[in-house]
Amino acid sequence: RNRRRGVADIEGPLKRVHERVRESDLPLYQKNGCGSFLVFLFDRRIEPRQITTETLRDYYEYRLESSCKGEAKSRRHVKEMATLVTTLAARQDFADCGFVAVSHPFMDARDRYGVSDGALVSLLQEFDDRVAPWALGQMSNQGELLSVFLERLDAHAGAAVTGKKALLRRNGRHRTPQEKSEHNETLLRQGYLPADRRWSQATLRTRRGYVVAAAKALMSDSGYLIESIHELTDPEVVGGIADALSDANAGNPFHSDYVASVLKAIRKIAVGYCTRPAEEIRELAELIQEFETGHKGVAARNKAKLQAFTKARILRFLGTSDEIISDVNGRAEVAKQRLRKAGHSTLNLADVYDAEMIRDVMAAVAHDILIARAPRTENVVGIRLDWIRWTGACARIVVPAAEVKMRSAEDRDLVIPLTETASKRMGLFVDRLRPLALQAGDARNPYLFPAQRYSGNNESGRYGGLLQRLSRRVSRVTGVPINPHLYRHLIGWIWLKDNPDKLPAVQKLLGHKWLQTTLDYYAEIDEDLALDQWQEYINETRRSGEWGRRRA
Secondary structure, eight states, X not given: OOSOOOGGGOOTHHHHXXXXXHHSSSOHHHHHHHHHHHHHHHHTXXXXXXXXXXXXXXXXXXXXXXXXXXXXXHHHHHHHHHHHHHHHHHOGGGGGXXXXXXXXXXXXXXXXXXXXXXXXXXXXXXXXXXXXXXXXXXXXXXXXBHHHHHHHHHHHHTOOOOHHHHHHHHHTTTSOHHHHHHHXXXXXXXXXXXXXXXXXXXXXXXXXXXXXXXXXXHXXXXXOOOOSXXXXXXXXXXXXXXXXXXXXXXXXXXXHHHHHHHHHHHHHIXXXXXXXXXXXXXXXXXXXXXXXXXXXXXXXXXXXXXXXXOHHHHHHHHTHHHHHHHHHHHHHHXXXXXXXXXXXXXXXXXXXXXXHHHHHHHHHHHHHHHHHHOOOHHHHHTOBGGGEEEETTEEEEEEOGGGSTTOOTTSOOEEEEOOHHHHHHHHHIIIIIXXXXXXXXXXXOOBSSBOSSOSGGGTXXXXXXXXXXXXXXXXXXXXXXXXXXXHHHHHHHHHHHHOGGGHHHHHHHHTOSSHHHHHHHHTTSOHHHHHHHHHHHHHHHHHHTHHHHHHO
């Protein structure tokens, strides 16, 4: 009677769920940890389809009261169970159980990005199903079980053995150091991790958390949704992750170490699991080195991009909206001529402007907004129609302070004033083209830039990929690769390049709460600016005749 109830005491569907989990290829911590959770569900008659965040909150309180585990361990366990439930909801072999994706009830460092775990289901399913078994040494990076490979290896060597001797052979205890080295090299060539390179369960949990944080930070910063592990390890994507994490952790004295740790974990996956080319691995190593040195401000690779913006390129950059609209007008005229030749006497906007043209117009409007105040990505794609205020022919976008990073509801709102030209462009878009951009049944969408498809990062109703589209266009216009994160840097760069004394004005433009933040990013902007000013001083002195008189 004094024995605590365990998973052996339950029955029915939850008992069968436990058996299937134990027999599955799920991570060991999920197999071993799910018993007490299933007992909790059984005792309260909660079915898999009824599990909610509130259920997990109740389970956390129950763990604190009934177990000897402290808050930290109980919190981690409940998070693991949330991950298990979400994983089972996505797996076809558990589809009949009725699990649904669920979020844990705690706020942590990754939750501040405002991205739900549900958006990362595809990425995390691949991590749990493929990366985790590879990292633990159970499977190759191609998905072959280690036991199958060892059997094939034994058969090929003509030394197939069974029973206890087979266990001894596979543990490698009879091998000489040379034989062990050769065996490990064989495993590596076939995509397996040898024993001395495998991850522990604790390391696996930590690095899974890094993957979640990386994907959420990038999605929050640029609207870019990472959907696969191969995509996660792309050097360009990793660069965006580094920038997003660094920006999100600005002000934390340990943020550089954290970013470097995340990047190192991604590099390990890139090397062993994805087998990325050597050149790409070198790019990742250089990126890690940047963040290991505790750097502040603009990363070296981004600084190089900014330095590539000559006066001519800056003019092309600032005129991007005009270039986009000119291109759209040209395509619209071609469409009108085609329709007229086909005998259409009355032309509807929907017949002239296709979805791609309307998205380009959205990109042009977004560019106008960005160069007006350089707001963060979230504050561009999240603009609501009721935030737009009109005074005569000019519009202002008033972003509530609570929606702006580093501001609270008591702070001043972020006001983005538009020029008359930009205001007219936005007004025409809202009145004429925006209705054509709405998805079916989305007439009440409140956002200036409505979602273009409801999947992944667009479930919120916003056009999450808008700034990625704009960045690609800017890259074509200027000839310099740029990403959404670099927009704010570029605005500050352009103004300070013209006059470094405008640092306080740049602080206000970018909405930095502290001048030190602006200094961290732009004080080192380019020593060439100081050198140019010195050369200018020398030349002016020579022209004025002061040089000769001073020498005399």
